[in-house]
Amino acid sequence: MRVLCVAEKPSISKSISQILSGGRFTTNETRSKYIKNYEFDYPQTNSFFTVTCVTGHLTGSDFPETHRKWNSCDAFDLFDAPVETHIASDKKAIEENLLTQARRADTLMIWTDCDREGEHIGLEIVRVCKRAKRNIVVKRARFSAIIAQQIHHAAQHPVELDRAQADAVEARIMLDLKVGAAFTRMQTMILQNHFAQLADGKNVVSYGPCQFPTLGFVVQKWNLVKSFVSEPFWFIYLALTSSAGEETPFNWKRGHLFDEDVAVSLYDFVLSDPLARVIKVTKKGTKKWKPLPLTTVELQKAGSRLLRLAPKKVLDIAEKLYQQGFLSYPRTETDQFDPQFDFQSLIQKQTVDPAWGDFATSLTQNGFSAPRKGKNNDKAHPPIHPTAHAGNLAGDDKKVYEFITRRFLACCSKDAEGFQTIVDVECGGEFFSATGLIVLERNYLIVYPYDKWVGHELPDFEEGQEFQPSVCELREGKTSKPSLLTEADLVTLMDKNGIGTDATIAQHIQTIIDRDYVIEKIEGNTKYLIPSKLGIGLIEGYNQMGLNKSLSKPQLRRETERSMVQVCEGQKTKGDMLEETIEQYKEMFIIARREFPKVVSRTTLS
């Protein structure tokens, strides 16, 4: 029996070939420069295997010629327009390879990633292969990690492709296209009448169900900063200065109060009896937990915060390093390693490094501790980790590789250990406390300088001890202005609100910058995102239209996501989902088109 296996990307076809063949396969070139076909016998199922792959989605969707030109129809008509799906022009060689290989095969086994998009890509592959061989038997290999035992099990116990998941994706594709195109044309055409710089037909005022909530976050934070009014507050500051002149500050349990009269009267009480009594001394071991295994979103946040590289840039570098064989697959939601993961051989590869080699060596002896397990698993890729030692990198490449490697070694190390002392004190009826820390074992911190844990010792206190505070003052402070949005903050917000995916979050941020909705502002060491006049105007405009669901907030995207899950679980058909959602957007479109010219004059767009 001849089995044609098709994976979602080149790296996976290669890995599964290595595993299933035990390393004995032949490699054939194809007309696509990215794709090779691997062939070998698989005696376990009495088969001859050909393993190949695609590169993500095979097809793209667009309106037919009748609706493609901007003036060919009313923008509203796009909601009910047909949508055509074609093999993308740069994927023709891949299609041709699939057709040729399918003709020779009895069975087609789909090895795409085990997620919704993977199920849809699987369906695209099936459609192509059936054109070459109508009655080809279709199977789906289900695996959750590229680990020998799992891959063999998947090859020997295939299941069926999940049509519902592919349907959900198809619905999303149609929806995003129609909503995006209709609103983009409407916005652009209305604004073209007001702004000369838009009239040349080159600048598009795009709308997208992900880019607008993303812009919304930037504008929301901007408004918060702009409208901020500082408020005064008061707190009692207590401290004891040692004979050596070191001051131990005690924090007031009430924090700070915004009511000056109350603060003053409490302070008067304290002054009436300003002898402090130690009511409790707590001494206990404490830990600073090592970081979780690295996901794409975390990499981008860290890259922006610690390495000062834009999320898109970090992902591009990680992609390149992955292509060069230095890193594992860089797009993953998984923050837990498979129990069978081979940590030791990967750690071993890092022992030659001049900077962290000694630390890696200590992990091969007795410093190793199994990584923490996060809550996410995309069932397709492990957390990001180095797969080989890279000694000749420079610049940003080096920074990204170093971060990922140190993070991996930190994950495989032990938590940092310390000893904490908390001294609770009562003074004039008010309570205060001071906290001391002694760092005992730095452990993972040795290799992971991105985390800080600094000890500060307290003088000895005993329960029942009384002392005269050297400082007891009512101090005034004021609330400080919230900071502008950083790229790392934005990635966090998008991730939390389900806007975009690990692979697309960085692109959406780039899009709103490219469209001049958002401007990057560098202040000191940090890059902040501030909205442009156009960006503010668009968001304010939509917020002023009196729509019951805002087109610039994350709720609509969340609902789309929920609908997709319902389609996946069979509670709703693809058709129902599309009909409901399109209907909802049509209503909003009618209002938006009517209101848009009015809000243009009322907002910063004017």
Next chain:
DNA sequence: GCAAGGTC
């Protein structure tokens, strides 16, 4: 000249 999702 529109989107978002894969992957290169």
